[in-house]
Amino acid sequence: MHILPKIYHRLYQTFGPQNWWPGDSPFEVIVGAVLTQNTSWSNVEKAIENLKNHKALSAHILHEMPAEKLADLIRPAGYFNIKAARLKYFMDFLMNSYSGNIEKMKKNDMKSLREQLLQINGIGPETADSILLYALEKPAFVIDAYTKRVLSEHGIMDYDKSYDEFQELFLSQLKRDVKMFNEYHALFVKVGKSYCKRRKPLCDECPLNDIRTKHNG
DNA sequence: TGCCAGGCCGGGT
DNA sequence: ACCCGGCATGGC
Numbered sequence A: 001m002h003i004l005p006k007i008y009h010r011l012y013q014t015f016g017p018q019n020w021w022p023g024d025s026p027f028e029v030i031v032g033a034v035l036t037q038n039t040s041w042s043n044v045e046k047a048i049e050n051l052k053n054h055k056a057l058s059a060h061i062l063h064e065m066p067a068e069k070l071a072d073l074i075r076p077a078g079y080f081n082i083k084a085a086r087l088k089y090f091m092d093f094l095m096n097s098y099s100g101n102i103e104k105m106k107k108n109d110m111k112s113l114r115e116q117l118l119q120i121n122g123i124g125p126e127t128a129d130s131i132l133l134y135a136l137e138k139p140a141f142v143i144d145a146y147t148k149r150v151l152s153e154h155g156i157m158d159y160d161k162s163y164d165e166f167q168e169l170f171l172s173q174l175k176r177d178v179k180m181f182n183e184y185h186a187l188f189v190k191v192g193k194s195y196c197k198r199r200k201p202l203c204d205e206c207p208l209n210d211i212r213t214k215h216n217g
Numbered sequence B: 001t002g003c004c005a006g007g008c009c010g011g012g013t
Numbered sequence C: 001a002c003c004c005g006g007c008a009t010g011g012c
Helices: A004-015 A026-035 A041-053 A059-064 A067-073 A080-098 A102-106 A110-119 A125-135 A145-153 A163-173 A178-195 A211-215
Strands: none
Touching (some): A004 A163, A004 A178, A004 A211, A026 A041, A026 A080, A026 A102, A059 A080, A067 A080, A080 A102, A110 A125, A125 A163, A125 A178, A145 A163
Protein backbone atom coordinates (compact mmCIF):
# COMPACT_ATOMS: atom_id res chain seq x y z
CA MET A 1 0.00 0.00 0.00
CA HIS A 2 1.32 3.44 -0.93
CA ILE A 3 1.96 5.75 1.98
CA LEU A 4 1.73 9.16 0.36
CA PRO A 5 -2.06 9.06 -0.16
CA LYS A 6 -2.41 8.09 3.50
CA ILE A 7 -0.23 10.98 4.61
CA TYR A 8 -2.33 13.33 2.54
CA HIS A 9 -5.57 12.17 4.10
CA ARG A 10 -4.08 12.34 7.58
CA LEU A 11 -2.83 15.89 7.08
CA TYR A 12 -6.07 17.01 5.47
CA GLN A 13 -8.14 15.54 8.30
CA THR A 14 -5.90 17.20 10.86
CA PHE A 15 -5.42 20.66 9.39
CA GLY A 16 -8.18 21.03 6.80
CA PRO A 17 -7.87 22.93 3.51
CA GLN A 18 -5.12 25.55 3.45
CA ASN A 19 -6.48 27.54 0.51
CA TRP A 20 -3.13 28.42 -0.98
CA TRP A 21 -1.46 30.42 -2.54
CA PRO A 22 -1.85 33.53 -0.35
CA GLY A 23 -1.97 36.03 -3.23
CA ASP A 24 -4.60 38.02 -5.08
CA SER A 25 -3.53 37.20 -8.65
CA PRO A 26 -1.38 34.78 -10.64
CA PHE A 27 1.14 37.57 -11.15
CA GLU A 28 1.39 38.21 -7.42
CA VAL A 29 1.86 34.48 -6.87
CA ILE A 30 4.82 34.47 -9.24
CA VAL A 31 6.45 37.46 -7.59
CA GLY A 32 5.91 35.84 -4.21
CA ALA A 33 7.41 32.57 -5.43
CA VAL A 34 10.67 34.32 -6.28
CA LEU A 35 10.72 36.48 -3.15
CA THR A 36 10.15 33.57 -0.78
CA GLN A 37 13.29 31.71 -1.87
CA ASN A 38 14.97 30.74 1.41
CA THR A 39 12.97 33.48 3.14
CA SER A 40 10.10 33.57 5.63
CA TRP A 41 6.71 34.48 4.22
CA SER A 42 6.20 37.33 6.69
CA ASN A 43 9.14 39.14 5.10
CA VAL A 44 7.77 38.51 1.63
CA GLU A 45 4.43 40.03 2.63
CA LYS A 46 6.13 43.30 3.52
CA ALA A 47 7.88 43.41 0.17
CA ILE A 48 4.67 42.70 -1.75
CA GLU A 49 2.88 45.35 0.28
CA ASN A 50 5.55 47.85 -0.79
CA LEU A 51 5.01 46.91 -4.42
CA LYS A 52 1.25 47.32 -4.06
CA ASN A 53 1.61 50.69 -2.35
CA HIS A 54 3.71 51.87 -5.28
CA LYS A 55 1.24 50.32 -7.75
CA ALA A 56 4.16 48.36 -9.12
CA LEU A 57 2.65 44.87 -9.10
CA SER A 58 2.40 44.45 -12.86
CA ALA A 59 4.58 42.98 -15.58
CA HIS A 60 4.86 46.22 -17.51
CA ILE A 61 5.82 48.37 -14.51
CA LEU A 62 8.37 45.90 -13.18
CA HIS A 63 9.81 45.38 -16.63
CA GLU A 64 10.41 49.12 -17.00
CA MET A 65 11.59 49.72 -13.45
CA PRO A 66 15.34 50.00 -12.83
CA ALA A 67 16.68 47.05 -10.84
CA GLU A 68 17.99 49.37 -8.11
CA LYS A 69 14.54 50.83 -7.49
CA LEU A 70 12.95 47.38 -7.48
CA ALA A 71 15.59 46.18 -5.03
CA ASP A 72 14.71 49.03 -2.70
CA LEU A 73 11.00 48.14 -2.76
CA ILE A 74 11.58 44.46 -2.03
CA ARG A 75 14.26 45.08 0.61
CA PRO A 76 12.31 43.40 3.48
CA ALA A 77 12.36 40.08 1.60
CA GLY A 78 16.14 39.84 1.89
CA TYR A 79 18.64 39.03 -0.90
CA PHE A 80 17.06 42.11 -2.49
CA ASN A 81 19.70 42.74 -5.15
CA ILE A 82 19.71 39.22 -6.51
CA LYS A 83 15.92 38.89 -6.23
CA ALA A 84 15.41 42.18 -8.08
CA ALA A 85 17.59 40.82 -10.89
CA ARG A 86 15.67 37.54 -10.88
CA LEU A 87 12.31 39.30 -11.09
CA LYS A 88 13.63 41.36 -13.98
CA TYR A 89 14.77 38.20 -15.78
CA PHE A 90 11.29 36.76 -15.40
CA MET A 91 9.70 40.01 -16.68
CA ASP A 92 11.97 39.91 -19.73
CA PHE A 93 10.77 36.39 -20.42
CA LEU A 94 7.10 37.20 -19.82
CA MET A 95 7.15 40.31 -22.03
CA ASN A 96 9.15 38.73 -24.83
CA SER A 97 7.42 35.34 -24.95
CA TYR A 98 3.86 36.14 -23.83
CA SER A 99 3.48 39.91 -24.24
CA GLY A 100 3.35 40.22 -20.46
CA ASN A 101 0.13 38.20 -20.38
CA ILE A 102 -0.11 35.37 -17.83
CA GLU A 103 -3.33 34.08 -19.40
CA LYS A 104 -1.43 33.53 -22.61
CA MET A 105 1.14 31.55 -20.67
CA LYS A 106 -1.57 29.33 -19.21
CA LYS A 107 -2.54 28.11 -22.66
CA ASN A 108 0.83 26.40 -23.08
CA ASP A 109 1.35 22.85 -21.82
CA MET A 110 3.04 22.09 -18.51
CA LYS A 111 6.12 20.35 -19.90
CA SER A 112 6.98 23.23 -22.23
CA LEU A 113 6.32 25.81 -19.55
CA ARG A 114 8.53 24.01 -17.04
CA GLU A 115 11.39 23.90 -19.51
CA GLN A 116 10.97 27.60 -20.25
CA LEU A 117 10.85 28.55 -16.59
CA LEU A 118 13.95 26.53 -15.73
CA GLN A 119 15.89 28.40 -18.40
CA ILE A 120 15.31 31.70 -16.62
CA ASN A 121 18.18 32.67 -14.34
CA GLY A 122 16.93 32.59 -10.75
CA ILE A 123 14.14 30.07 -11.28
CA GLY A 124 15.02 26.58 -10.12
CA PRO A 125 12.84 23.48 -9.80
CA GLU A 126 10.91 24.53 -6.69
CA THR A 127 10.13 28.03 -7.92
CA ALA A 128 9.19 26.69 -11.35
CA ASP A 129 6.82 24.10 -9.90
CA SER A 130 5.31 26.66 -7.51
CA ILE A 131 4.58 28.93 -10.46
CA LEU A 132 3.16 26.05 -12.51
CA LEU A 133 0.89 24.85 -9.70
CA TYR A 134 -0.18 27.98 -7.88
CA ALA A 135 -0.15 30.60 -10.64
CA LEU A 136 -0.82 28.57 -13.79
CA GLU A 137 -2.90 25.76 -12.23
CA LYS A 138 -0.89 22.93 -13.77
CA PRO A 139 -0.45 19.60 -11.91
CA ALA A 140 3.19 20.10 -10.81
CA PHE A 141 4.08 18.70 -7.38
CA VAL A 142 6.20 21.15 -5.39
CA ILE A 143 9.07 19.79 -3.29
CA ASP A 144 10.54 22.05 -0.63
CA ALA A 145 12.69 21.80 2.47
CA TYR A 146 9.67 20.98 4.65
CA THR A 147 8.58 18.17 2.34
CA LYS A 148 12.05 16.63 2.42
CA ARG A 149 12.37 17.07 6.17
CA VAL A 150 8.98 15.55 7.00
CA LEU A 151 9.48 12.57 4.68
CA SER A 152 13.02 11.90 5.90
CA GLU A 153 11.98 12.26 9.56
CA HIS A 154 9.48 9.47 9.00
CA GLY A 155 11.93 7.25 7.18
CA ILE A 156 10.20 7.47 3.83
CA MET A 157 13.04 8.96 1.78
CA ASP A 158 16.56 10.20 2.60
CA TYR A 159 16.83 13.98 2.90
CA ASP A 160 19.76 14.19 0.50
CA LYS A 161 17.95 12.58 -2.42
CA SER A 162 17.49 14.89 -5.38
CA TYR A 163 14.52 17.15 -6.09
CA ASP A 164 13.54 14.98 -9.04
CA GLU A 165 13.66 11.80 -6.98
CA PHE A 166 11.37 13.27 -4.33
CA GLN A 167 8.99 14.54 -6.98
CA GLU A 168 8.94 11.21 -8.79
CA LEU A 169 7.93 9.49 -5.55
CA PHE A 170 4.83 11.67 -5.36
CA LEU A 171 4.01 11.30 -9.04
CA SER A 172 4.28 7.52 -8.80
CA GLN A 173 1.83 7.28 -5.89
CA LEU A 174 -0.72 10.02 -6.55
CA LYS A 175 -3.29 10.90 -9.18
CA ARG A 176 -2.22 14.13 -10.90
CA ASP A 177 -4.79 16.54 -9.58
CA VAL A 178 -4.23 20.29 -9.35
CA LYS A 179 -6.48 20.88 -6.35
CA MET A 180 -4.98 17.98 -4.39
CA PHE A 181 -1.37 18.89 -5.25
CA ASN A 182 -2.18 22.43 -4.16
CA GLU A 183 -3.46 21.32 -0.77
CA TYR A 184 -0.83 18.64 -0.27
CA HIS A 185 2.16 20.93 -0.61
CA ALA A 186 0.52 23.57 1.58
CA LEU A 187 -0.17 20.89 4.19
CA PHE A 188 3.51 19.88 4.20
CA VAL A 189 4.44 23.47 4.93
CA LYS A 190 1.82 23.57 7.68
CA VAL A 191 2.95 20.38 9.42
CA GLY A 192 6.59 21.27 8.86
CA LYS A 193 6.24 24.70 10.42
CA SER A 194 4.26 23.31 13.33
CA TYR A 195 6.16 20.14 14.20
CA CYS A 196 9.29 19.71 12.11
CA LYS A 197 11.36 22.86 12.66
CA ARG A 198 15.11 22.32 12.77
CA ARG A 199 15.62 23.93 16.14
CA LYS A 200 12.49 22.80 17.94
CA PRO A 201 11.11 19.53 16.52
CA LEU A 202 7.91 18.31 18.20
CA CYS A 203 7.87 14.81 16.78
CA ASP A 204 5.81 13.33 19.64
CA GLU A 205 2.92 15.68 18.94
CA CYS A 206 3.17 15.43 15.16
CA PRO A 207 0.02 13.95 13.62
CA LEU A 208 2.27 11.78 11.46
CA ASN A 209 4.33 10.29 14.28
CA ASP A 210 2.83 6.83 13.83
CA ILE A 211 2.31 6.88 10.07
CA ARG A 212 5.20 4.63 9.22
CA THR A 213 4.81 1.85 11.80
CA LYS A 214 1.07 1.83 11.29
CA HIS A 215 0.95 1.76 7.52
CA ASN A 216 4.35 0.92 6.16
CA GLY A 217 5.98 -1.68 8.39
C1' DT B 1 22.38 36.80 20.89
C1' DG B 2 22.69 33.55 17.03
C1' DC B 3 19.95 30.76 14.17
C1' DC B 4 16.62 30.20 10.81
C1' DA B 5 13.27 30.96 6.93
C1' DG B 6 8.32 27.90 1.41
C1' DG B 7 16.39 28.37 -3.04
C1' DC B 8 19.43 29.26 -6.56
C1' DC B 9 23.71 30.42 -8.92
C1' DG B 10 28.55 30.16 -10.15
C1' DG B 11 32.92 28.37 -9.46
C1' DG B 12 35.53 24.68 -7.97
C1' DT B 13 36.58 19.66 -7.40
C1' DA C 1 27.79 14.75 -10.89
C1' DC C 2 28.19 16.79 -6.48
C1' DC C 3 29.94 20.42 -3.01
C1' DC C 4 30.23 24.96 -1.16
C1' DG C 5 30.15 30.09 -0.32
C1' DG C 6 27.38 33.93 -1.15
C1' DC C 7 23.18 36.36 -1.05
C1' DA C 8 20.23 39.78 3.51
C1' DT C 9 16.11 40.94 6.13
C1' DG C 10 13.09 40.30 10.25
C1' DG C 11 11.37 37.27 14.13
C1' DC C 12 12.11 34.60 18.02
